[in-house]
Amino acid sequence: MSKPRTKIQQRNSETILDAALEVFSQHGFRGATLDQIAEVAGLSKPNLLYYYPSKEAIHVALLSGLLDTWLDPLRAMDPEGDPVEELLAYVRRKLELSRDFPRESRLFANEILQGAPRIRAVIEGDLHALVQEKAAVLTRWMDEGRIARVHPVHLIFSIWALTQHYADFDVQVHAVLGPGEPDPYPEAGRYLETLFRRLLAV
Amino acid sequence: MSKPRTKIQQRNSETILDAALEVFSQHGFRGATLDQIAEVAGLSKPNLLYYYPSKEAIHVALLSGLLDTWLDPLRAMDPEGDPVEELLAYVRRKLELSRDFPRESRLFANEILQGAPRIRAVIEGDLHALVQEKAAVLTRWMDEGRIARVHPVHLIFSIWALTQHYADFDVQVHAVLGPGEPDPYPEAGRYLETLFRRLLAV
DNA sequence: CCTGCGATTGACCGACCGGTCAAATCTTGA
DNA sequence: TCAAGATTTGACCGGTCGGTCAATCGCAGG
Numbered sequence: 481m482s483k484p485r486t487k488i489q490q491r492n493s494e495t496i497l498d499a500a501l502e503v504f505s506q507h508g509f510r511g512a513t514l515d516q517i518a519e520v521a522g523l524s525k526p527n528l529l530y531y532y533p534s535k536e537a538i539h540v541a542l543l544s545g546l547l548d549t550w551l552d553p554l555r556a557m558d559p560e561g562d563p564v565e566e567l568l569a570y571v572r573r574k575l576e577l578s579r580d581f582p583r584e585s586r587l588f589a590n591e592i593l594q595g596a597p598r599i600r601a602v603i604e605g606d607l608h609a610l611v612q613e614k615a616a617v618l619t620r621w622m623d624e625g626r627i628a629r630v631h632p633v634h635l636i637f638s639i640w641a642l643t644q645h646y647a648d649f650d651v652q653v654h655a656v657l658g659p660g661e662p663d664p665y666p667e668a669g670r671y672l673e674t675l676f677r678r679l680l681a682v
Numbered sequence: 683m684s685k686p687r688t689k690i691q692q693r694n695s696e697t698i699l700d701a702a703l704e705v706f707s708q709h710g711f712r713g714a715t716l717d718q719i720a721e722v723a724g725l726s727k728p729n730l731l732y733y734y735p736s737k738e739a740i741h742v743a744l745l746s747g748l749l750d751t752w753l754d755p756l757r758a759m760d761p762e763g764d765p766v767e768e769l770l771a772y773v774r775r776k777l778e779l780s781r782d783f784p785r786e787s788r789l790f791a792n793e794i795l796q797g798a799p800r801i802r803a804v805i806e807g808d809l810h811a812l813v814q815e816k817a818a819v820l821t822r823w824m825d826e827g828r829i830a831r832v833h834p835v836h837l838i839f840s841i842w843a844l845t846q847h848y849a850d851f852d853v854q855v856h857a858v859l860g861p862g863e864p865d866p867y868p869e870a871g872r873y874l875e876t877l878f879r880r881l882l883a884v
Numbered sequence: 885c886c887t888g889c890g891a892t893t894g895a896c897c898g899a900c901c902g903g904t905c906a907a908a909t910c911t912t913g914a
Numbered sequence: 915t916c917a918a919g920a921t922t923t924g925a926c927c928g929g930t931c932g933g934t935c936a937a938t939c940g941c942a943g944g
Contacts, residue, residue: 631873653839
């Protein structure tokens with residue numbers, strides 16, 4: 481768990497992780513090769529393995545570093561704030577993550593698609609607990625009549641699904657919209673705001 | 683394009699495609715191996731290549747066979763039917779596809795995630811045309827005041843995202859819900875019906 | 885200048901990959 | 915029955931994979 485010490489170690493470790501993110505998110509774990517990652521990173525393959533003991537170690541480092549960032553917006557949902565605004569802020573922040581970090585989203589999607597072999601424990605542990613905690617907050621808001629009553633966990637699922645879709649299925653989104661509209665995110669933001677406002681209105 | 687002729691060819695071709703679906707949907711194209719597929723199919727590797735000329739040919743056969751099935755529910759949306767009921771029927775049918783054919787959904791997700799290298803042409807052609815056609819129908823319905831005005835293509839995206847989520851992220855869904863509720867689909871169906879009824883209500 | 889250690893790499897290894905091929909086996913119809 | 919074609923497979927090939935290792939490079943401190 482100790483962080484890199486020298487400047488060179490710091491820099492190369494980050495370079496490798498960034499290159500690995502690029503390659504893993506595009507080809508999946510088994511589809512990615514160390515040679516590809518090394519080439520993108522501008523390093524030799526043995527040099528990669530000087531900083532990380534194995535291909536899997538790079539992947540794990542990437543995933544564990546990512547999970548916190550990914551869950552932060554949900555953690556930030558304030559139980560004492562205005563329910564609709566808190567939820568919409570979460571939707572907005574999550575959509576921004578898709579727009580600004582599509583590679584991270586796809587890396588995560590790849591991992592889950594393949595049965596989450598390397599992060600199942602975290603998903604069944606931390607993620608499960610966090611969602612259940614926030615679902616309780618949502619249920620309280622519904623009990624207080626501040627948002628409409630829907631299944632709280634499926635509400636969270638729908639936020640994930642709708643926002644991540646724009647990163648994970650980027651190619652499809654652009655192909656279906658056609659070459660006319662290059663950036664779908666502004667319209668997506670408006671659409672999702674409408675959707676959740678109407679869903680949650682009491 | 684000619685279909686298998688003898689009974690044996692028919693049976694083995696299907697066996698291979700089913701095994702390939704199992705393996706490709708779980709590991710992606712590059713992550714899957716012919717040996718794995720052969721083992722699942724109960725055939726030898728050279729025997730696989732007697733029926734399909736290459737690994738890629740199996741994958742393409744799978745994808746092209748799948749796309750029609752996948753798009754049929756959207757085609758079935760009747761421009762002369764009741765707007766809300768037509769849309770909800772589409773949502774329901776799409777959710778049933780996720781429940782009954784999760785491997786197909788994951789295969790498709792894998793392909794799109796990796797940039798759709800093998801079906802980009804179809805996506806930019808047939809799929810684009812079909813969605814634009816149906817978007818025009820939705821726009822007409824909005825003009826007639828029969829459903830609320832939202833961006834029609836993003837409406838279709840949201841149906842895809844919300845329904846496919848339950849197949850593609852199956853592991854996450856089950857982990858987050860916990861071992862208590864084994865089948866999320868009934869609740870998902872109710873949730874999505876509520877969501878789209880409220881979104882579309884005029 | 886040298887010395888010592890962190891950083892880097894060319895060459896290589898065994899395993900596995902997609903695919904080939906000749907030979908063997910099975911099925912069918914005259 | 916039996917020849918001919920369809921089907922099946924063990925053995926194998928060249929290439930690529932993740933990973934190793936000894937040798938080298940480069941730089942900071944004395």
